[in-house]
Amino acid sequence: MDKLTQIETFVEVADKGSFSRAALGKNITPVMLGRRIDALEKRLGVKLMHRTTRHLTLTEQGMVYLEHCRKLLTDLGYAEEIISEGRHKATGHLIVSAPAAYGRKHVAPHAPAFIKAHPEVQISFNLTDRVVDLVREGYDLSIRIGGNIDPNFVAVKLASNRRVVCSTPEYFERHGIPRHLDDLADHNCLSFNLQGGQQRGWYFQDHGKPVIVKAAGNLDCNDGELLHRWACEGLGLAWRSTWEIEAQLASGELITVLDDYALPQYDIVAVYPQQRHLPAKIRFFIDMLKMVYAHPGYWLRR
Structure with a gap:
């Protein structure tokens, strides 16, 4: 029996509070779930649950283990979502802020090609030299040139600049x-x-x-x-x-x-709020800009 099955069973039984409730809808008997918990406890060498015919309680070690198992399963779920997301087309409304002149010349002109490749995306631009509040003003992404970045945000370098x-x-x-x-x-x-x-x-x-x-x-x-x-x-x-x-x-x-x-730290960056799962619309748009800017001779065009 694999470790993941044992962990999933332990979390399910602990959350449901009984083997019978955990077995409902899973096409498996409470006895089989009990055997999985027995195998888990034997492998760990500790008692995770006190079980009677009417009650189920976690031991002190069981409560600590449950907390870590929940985090493990959550992280695994996020990882699978990210991988699965990468196989699908970007969708949704992408709201982008960029400096006025730079956005007019080097961001917005690439939007039609992006939408052609990802027709389920809608893009809104706000071209302003004001530094916008991404979270309060509801932006998905901001293109910035130099300046300090809030530690709560992620900055991805798009191109070198001085x-x-x-x-x-x-x-x-x-x-x-x-x-x-x-x-x-x-x-x-x-x-x-x-x-x-x-x-x-x-x-x-x-x-x-x-x-x-x-x-x-x-x-x-x-x-x-x-x-x-x-x-x-x-x-x-x-x-x-x-x-x-x-x-x-x-x-x-x-x-x-x-x-x-001259100061060295004036690179062109894409900034977005830190988040566990970055939507494909943001990731794909950043990747598109990086690819365009890396094209030989791009910055020499008038």
Whole structure:
């Protein structure tokens, strides 16, 4: 007799409180269940149950063993669900948040192909540069670029990325190349602002220590694409992600400076709440993005 059958029988009898009730609907006699428990107790070398004709009670060892057996069966059930889920099509409503410009260029455009492959999935996007509360606002998944991740969430790396300071060769010919972070004060910095005009700082590291620079200039906005355009027009320095300027860097249209001060932790990640059983719609969507981003030359497309 296999161990799993013995464990399942023990849990069933303990939950039902009697052998006769546990035997109902299983096409097996109470005597056979009793033999399984006897074999289990003999194998373990301990008494798990006190049995009389009218009552069944667990011993102290039996109560401890029952707790572990329940957890074992629960974990086994989850494992089988996960494996079984992988053989089925993703279904349901997938609600995704992503940064506005990035989501518009590199997330939402891939949704039609995903739905074609998984026609039982409906996708809703919220493209915003605000960091959403996944649980409170009801999102399944958030695409994020850098930043700290709540320990209650899972972050899956989708692609490598860095934040760099850049502008055109013409701009640097006119204004010189900054060599140190202090030099940013002498340059026109194109900054991202929050509501009310408050400007975000630029984040760097200096000898391994994080540094925030309050970059300032004559132009700022709350739209990343506009900052990108201004940088390509040579209107000032911009602090941008490599995902959006890779093509311009490859062509020489944009040049990076202060690379020794760049932070390393600005990867593109998919974030979702921790859960025992990750729905296929989330897992398949993440896998699709990873595959698309890994395609040679993807980030060089304008």
